[in-house]
Amino acid sequence: MIDNERDTALAQAIALREAGSVEEARARLVPLVERYPGDAQVAYQAAWAHDVLGLEREAVPFYEWALIGDGLPAEDRLGAFLGLGSTYRAFGAHDKAVAILQRGLTEFPEDPGLTTFLAMALYNAGDPKTAVESLLHVIATTSTHPHLTPYRKALTLYATDLDATHP
Incomplete structure (x- = not known):
């Protein structure tokens, strides 16, 4: 109506x-x-x-x-997830921030904004390894900087396991 x-x-x-x-x-x-x-x-x-x-x-x-x-609409829904997640994080409700940003990523997989804010919330929630891996994923998939693109494969690998060692 x-x-x-x-x-x-x-x-x-x-x-x-x-x-x-x-x-x-x-x-x-x-x-x-x-x-x-x-x-x-x-x-x-x-x-x-x-x-x-x-x-x-x-x-x-x-x-x-x-x-x-x-x-x-999808764009506003994405904005609501980002807004709520970053707001929770800003006033210290880190577990709520992680939960809402993860929920947002179920609807908007691979969104770099949600992933970046989730990384910050994960760091604040005591999971720095996953936070850094998430940021490496964003960098590997979005950066076009000429000093990073040659290392995209390595960044992608470390985004899945920061502690990996390679022969």
Whole structure:
């Protein structure tokens, strides 16, 4: 069902955020979340506005609501996983960060952003070896730097086992 009033209000809030009027956008999004409590897109935009304003703890429930069900386009869903995972990590909930970023990778395998934030969370959660292996994987699969590309095969190998030795 199309709700033109919701669509217009959401578009206006997004335009405000994009124009730098993030506080005004947030002020419009919070009542929209209350009016449309099951709307993943509204919740995601509210999370984003809170996050941009440095209100990470307040952003968490909006991110969580946004990830319930399938209401977000893929790009926004990926953004919600990144936002929630990095927010959990930022305030020390490392195990939650690892869990949400791993969940994101089940939906978006090989995403370098999720993998990078997961590496940081793994490091914070006490798993530095897996963290470094994850970062090596990102470097091996995304770098085009001429000083790294000749070593792509070795980086890929060490990304699967950092402790490997080779004859």
